[in-house]
Amino acid sequence: MSRFLTDPELPFCKGCGHHLIVRNTVKALEAIGVQPLDVVLVTDIGCHGIVDGNFATHTVHGLHGRSVALGAGMAMALPPQKKVVVYIGDGGATIGLQHILEAARLNVDLTVVVHNNMLYGMTGGQPSGLTPEGFRTVLTPQGYPFPHHDLPRLVHDAGAPFAARVVGLGDFSDVLRQALETEGFALVEVLEICVSYGVKMNPDLRLKELAQQAGYEPGVWTRPSRPAFRPVPRETSSLLDMEPVEVRYTSPLEGRYALVLGGSAGEGVQQAAELLAQTAIAAGLHATKKGSYPVTVGVGFSTAEVVLSRPPIFYHGVTQPDAVVITSADGLENQRERIRKMAGGILWLDASLPVPETGAEVRVRDFRGRAGARNAAVYALWTFLQETGVIPAEAFAETVRRSSLGQHIPENLLK
Amino acid sequence: MNPATSHPVLTDGSRLIAEACVRAGADAYVGYPITPASLIFFYASRRFPIALAAPDEITALQWMAGLAAAGHLPVSATSFPGFALMVESFNMAYMMELPMLVVLAQRLGPATGTATAGAQGDLLLLDGLISGGYPFPVFCIADIEDCWTLPPIALRTAVDLRTPVVLLTSKEMVMTQERVDLAALPPIEPVRRTFYEGPGPYCTYGADENLVPPFLPVGNDRHQVRLNASTHDRCGIIQHTSDEAMANTRRLQQKVEARTPVLYELDEQEGAQALVVAYDITAGAAREAIWALRAEGTPVSLLIPKTLLPVPAVYADIIDRYPRVVIAEENLQGHLAHLLFGRRIPPHVRLVGAIGRMVRPDEIAEAVR
Numbered sequence: 001m002s003r004f005l006t007d008p009e010l011p012f013c014k015g016c017g018h019h020l021i022v023r024n025t026v027k028a029l030e031a032i033g034v035q036p037l038d039v040v041l042v043t044d045i046g047c048h049g050i051v052d053g054n055f056a057t058h059t060v061h062g063l064h065g066r067s068v069a070l071g072a073g074m075a076m077a078l079p080p081q082k083k084v085v086v087y088i089g090d091g092g093a094t095i096g097l098q099h100i101l102e103a104a105r106l107n108v109d110l111t112v113v114v115h116n117n118m119l120y121g122m123t124g125g126q127p128s129g130l131t132p133e134g135f136r137t138v139l140t141p142q143g144y145p146f147p148h149h150d151l152p153r154l155v156h157d158a159g160a161p162f163a164a165r166v167v168g169l170g171d172f173s174d175v176l177r178q179a180l181e182t183e184g185f186a187l188v189e190v191l192e193i194c195v196s197y198g199v200k201m202n203p204d205l206r207l208k209e210l211a212q213q214a215g216y217e218p219g220v221w222t223r224p225s226r227p228a229f230r231p232v233p234r235e236t237s238s239l240l241d242m243e244p245v246e247v248r249y250t251s252p253l254e255g256r257y258a259l260v261l262g263g264s265a266g267e268g269v270q271q272a273a274e275l276l277a278q279t280a281i282a283a284g285l286h287a288t289k290k291g292s293y294p295v296t297v298g299v300g301f302s303t304a305e306v307v308l309s310r311p312p313i314f315y316h317g318v319t320q321p322d323a324v325v326i327t328s329a330d331g332l333e334n335q336r337e338r339i340r341k342m343a344g345g346i347l348w349l350d351a352s353l354p355v356p357e358t359g360a361e362v363r364v365r366d367f368r369g370r371a372g373a374r375n376a377a378v379y380a381l382w383t384f385l386q387e388t389g390v391i392p393a394e395a396f397a398e399t400v401r402r403s404s405l406g407q408h409i410p411e412n413l414l415k
Numbered sequence: 416m417n418p419a420t421s422h423p424v425l426t427d428g429s430r431l432i433a434e435a436c437v438r439a440g441a442d443a444y445v446g447y448p449i450t451p452a453s454l455i456f457f458y459a460s461r462r463f464p465i466a467l468a469a470p471d472e473i474t475a476l477q478w479m480a481g482l483a484a485a486g487h488l489p490v491s492a493t494s495f496p497g498f499a500l501m502v503e504s505f506n507m508a509y510m511m512e513l514p515m516l517v518v519l520a521q522r523l524g525p526a527t528g529t530a531t532a533g534a535q536g537d538l539l540l541l542d543g544l545i546s547g548g549y550p551f552p553v554f555c556i557a558d559i560e561d562c563w564t565l566p567p568i569a570l571r572t573a574v575d576l577r578t579p580v581v582l583l584t585s586k587e588m589v590m591t592q593e594r595v596d597l598a599a600l601p602p603i604e605p606v607r608r609t610f611y612e613g614p615g616p617y618c619t620y621g622a623d624e625n626l627v628p629p630f631l632p633v634g635n636d637r638h639q640v641r642l643n644a645s646t647h648d649r650c651g652i653i654q655h656t657s658d659e660a661m662a663n664t665r666r667l668q669q670k671v672e673a674r675t676p677v678l679y680e681l682d683e684q685e686g687a688q689a690l691v692v693a694y695d696i697t698a699g700a701a702r703e704a705i706w707a708l709r710a711e712g713t714p715v716s717l718l719i720p721k722t723l724l725p726v727p728a729v730y731a732d733i734i735d736r737y738p739r740v741v742i743a744e745e746n747l748q749g750h751l752a753h754l755l756f757g758r759r760i761p762p763h764v765r766l767v768g769a770i771g772r773m774v775r776p777d778e779i780a781e782a783v784r
Contacts, residue, residue: 040633052641053652058633060484060642061653062477063507069474073481076467077443078634099477102470233442233464239434240597244422274592278425281594287425288593295450295530314558314702316591317773 002026004036007054017168017192018048021115025085028176032083039083042071044096046089046122048115057085065095072099072108076231080109083180090116093151094129100151100187104158107184109228113176114151117192118210125197132214136201148214155187156221162186164220167211175220184228191216249395251283256309257390258318260338262331263377265293265302269327271405272377273304276391279399280308283391288316292334301334308390321345324360325384327367327376329353348384350376363387371413378405382414422598428562428589431600432518432582433458436490438603439567441516443467443482443489445475447497450530451586452520455492463490472497476504476517483513484642486632488570488606492518495537496527502544505579507644509545509667512620512628514573514580516566521585521695523771532771533586535695538750541581541724549668552576552675553724555583557698559593563600565721568676571606576674577627583723585745587696587773611638619643619651620663626670671725678721681733687714689783690737692730694720694751697743697774704779715783726754741782743767743774 001008004026012018029039039057043049045064052059062070067086075084093100093114103110118135120126125138130151134143152163162182166172168190179186191211193199202210211218259276263269270291280287288307294300305318324339325348326332332339332353339347342360349355351366371379378400385393397414400406433455436444444463446456447470460466465487469475472493479489493501498519508515519541523532541553552572554565565582573580611617611629617638622628628649633640641651646660654660682705693701698719708715718733734740734755740763742752749766756764765782767774 037634037636037639050653052643056639058635058640059651060511060633061647061651062480062511062644063503066473066477066504066507069477070481070484073478073483074485074633075481076465076478077482077485077487082634098470099474102474231465231467236437236462236464239430239458239462240600242424242426242597244597245424245594247423274425277592277594281423281425286594288591289425290587290591292531313593314699314706315773315776316587316593316699317775319775319777 002030004029004039004056005054006056010054011050012047013195015195016047017117017190018051018115020168021048021113021190022051022054024171024173024176025113027171027173028180031173031177032180034083038081039085040071040074040078042067042074042084042086044088044092046092046115048087048089051087065092066099067092068096068103068110068112069099071110072103075109076229080183080228080230084110086110086112088112088114090114090118090128090130091120094149097129097149100155101158104155104160104185104187106229107159107161107226109184109230110186111179111182112187114187114189115192116189117194118198119194121194121197125194125201132210132216135210135214138197138201141201151189152187152219152221155185156223159223160185160187161223161225162220165189165191165216165218167208167218168192169207178220183225245278245281247282247284249283249392251280251285251391253285253308253390254310256307256311256313258321259306259308259323259325259384260318260321260335261304261306261325261377261381262335263302263327264330264373265298265300267302267328267373267377268375268405269302269304269377272381273306275378275399275403275405276306276381276396279391279396282399283395285310285391286313288313290316301330303331303334323348323384323388325380326350326353327380332356348380375409375413378409379413420598421596423594423596425592426595427454427592428556428559428584429454430458431559431562431595432566432589433462435563435566435603436516436570437462438605439570440606440608441488441490441570443479443487445469445478445482445489445491447472447475447493449494449497451522451590452492452494452518454590455518455520459490459492472500473504476501476508479515480504480508480511480513483508483515484511484633486610488514488574488608490516490518492520494520494522495524498537506545508579509549509551510644511642512577514577516569516573516580516582518582518584520589521583531586533696533745533773534770535585535697535745535750538583538723539748539753541583542754550671550725551578552580552671552722553583554580554678555694555721555723556588557680557694557719557721559595561721562588567603567606568678572676574606574608575627576670577630578671583695585696616650618649620647621649622666622670626666626673675722675725677727677729679727679730680719680721681717683716684709684714687716688737689739689741690716690718690734691741691743691779691783692718692720692734692751693743693779694723695744697745700774700776701743701779703776704783707776708780708783713784720751723751730755738763740764741767741779743779745769745774
């Protein structure tokens with residue numbers, strides 16, 4: 001008995017091609033000179049998958065169609081001398097086609113052996129994506145009406161260095177050996193006919209002639225070798241290497257102040273609000289900032305909520321804003337309902353906009369005309385601070401000047 | 416705050432989660448972008464020793480399982496649409512007993528819902544996630560400090576129990592920027608991993624009385640490892656329903672129930688007749704409500720559960736001490752309330768819920784009054 005097996009009695013139907021795949025796999029493994037613990041056999045769901053117990057290698061029995069992705073995770077982590085072999089059926093290859101193509105594209109160091117017995121054998125003989133046109137199954141007794149996927153060509157197109165198709169008769173271990181010796185992704189499709197369902201529904205067909213009729217061309221498709229994808233752990237630096245916000249201003253605020261800034265995407269609303277929150281911290285306050293925008297990036301509204309507070313902030317939602325600052329029509333439209341419900345507070349509104357229904361005090365200012373669309377948000381917040389003194393406006397101007405925005409702000413805008 | 420030793424910055428929970436994971440020993444991140452978890456992916460891509468971009472969330476979980484099988488400690492973050500794709504693979508990792516962490520950042524559903532709106536809508540999904548109703552550890556972040564302190568606990572639990580773990584959070588928790596004093600963050604001890612060093616044969620699922628089998632990566636040179644997502648015996652060999660296999664399956668529940676850390680905050684006030692229970696983003700609103708109620712002279716207590724699943728028995732003990740209970744969460748159904756009381760909510764329990772916005776402190780306070 002081979003050192004790669006613990007039990008030579010395989011759990012397959014008499015005459016099933018899976019026997020031959022196991023024997024040829026074992027022969028190929030012996031040929032490349034590895035030891036059983038150098039090999040991880042990953043199996044899928046299907047008759048082939050119950051063979052784990054016969055192997056003396058590491059064995060991993062996963063989900064239907066996912067064995068290639070599961071094996072890929074292992075292959076990325078194991079050194080090149082370890083061989084990850086994936087057994088998968090035609091049904092598993094159908095459900096997991098994306099995983100196969102992705103592993104081929106990345107050149108993950110795997111050897112995938114597709115047991116293509118033309119149908120789902122474990123569940124009663126239903127057709128798969130690899131069932132050839134005209135092949136009879138329990139669901140298609142008149143013959144399967146669609147062409148099959150050509151897996152070796154698909155993975156070849158996806159970048160696999162090695163792809164092959166063999167008729168599952170006799171000794172095909174040399175093809176498996178070549179696959180195992182490939183640096184990176186290799187796939188071998190082995191053609192069989194399921195003896196329980198395929199032969200019963202297609203009693204006159206012989207494997208070689210079926211392969212020929214179906215256009216299942218045996219062959220080997222190769223590409224020049226390229227490095228296998230094996231991510232190397234890298235040194236990284238802490239995400240907390242951040243400049244502290246220096247507390248060097250003061251604020252008269254004793255309680256909590258909530259501000260809503262509404263404008264248009266791409267006009268610096270979020271950055272302006274973030275700079276306001278940073279300034280609040282520099283003034284010894286607690287601050288939170290959150291953004292709201294549609295799922296489309298770059299168009300539509302962009303709204304930010306900033307809470308400034310002397311005591312710690314546990315709830316950073318804004319129920320009744322003390323201030324709403326609107327710099328564009330998008331922002332006004334998005335905040336119209338909130339503005340309508342305001343019974344107090346102050347609404348700063350760009351001069352280009354119609355005054356909406358509100359119970360707030362309305363202050364119309366020429367944000368866009370004075371600062372342009374790109375700087376309207378920053379200018380509006382500076383104006384708000386000038387008029388309220390919640391935080392010194394000069395502190396905000398200084399924060400802006402020190403930020404990446406600083407070089408884009410006209411010198412006299414925030415004075 | 417001592418200005419001489421403080422280090423205030425404006426940042427978000429996503430940054431703290433990613434950094435805390437790495438400091439705790441997580442060494443691989445597998446991501447697929449989805450709002451509101453994409454910020455974690457962004458930070459993780461800069462910080463994790465290995466950071467991989469998967470083509471979909473099924474692949475992400477499978478790659479994580481493969482990495483975990485080979486000895487890594489992987490992390491991903493997602494939201495419901497992505498998590499839905501992960502469910503079968505999460506079950507696989509649970510059955511194979513592979514340690515990993517999934518950060519689940521909730522957003523408004525159903526389905527795609529509103530990607531940029533928060534919610535607390537996935538707790539009941541987690542309760543029934545494993546086919547058969549088997550429990551797995553779910554911890555929940557209640558404030559930005561938890562973004563720092565809970566990932567290491569979640570990762571340690573994943574390793575100690577050999578199980579996938581979910582760290583539950585939500586959009587407003589991981590995307591809101593706030594003032595954080597970096598100098599006040601406690602140090603993080605890396606998770607210690609031990610691998611089986613005994614003689615062969617090694618049985619992948621051979622647990623002793625502590626219910627958790629020792630771990631050994633696939634590909635090692637010493638002993639054969641057999642991992643199996645199907646029903647299996649102690650050595651990982653597929654079984655139908657043998658006694659040994661059923662005992663192994665029962666053990667999965669037993670280990671999680673016996674060994675999941677119980678984490679919660681309890682702020683009890685003498686004379687309080689009401690208890691507020693809130694978790695995730697609503698914990699903040701509950702804290703403000705408690706503060707306001709006490710300021711007006713209404714005694715009230717607060718329970719913030721951080722271990723959500725399996726539901727710790729102590730929560731029932733605490734709740735039973737109060738004639739009135741208010742449970743606040745950002746959904747319409749009362750997910751935690753359902754876990755605590757089932758479908759028949761007792762008359763002394765009031766639910767406060769909302770969708771499309773955060774639960775407000777005044778709503779909680781009103782329910783207490």
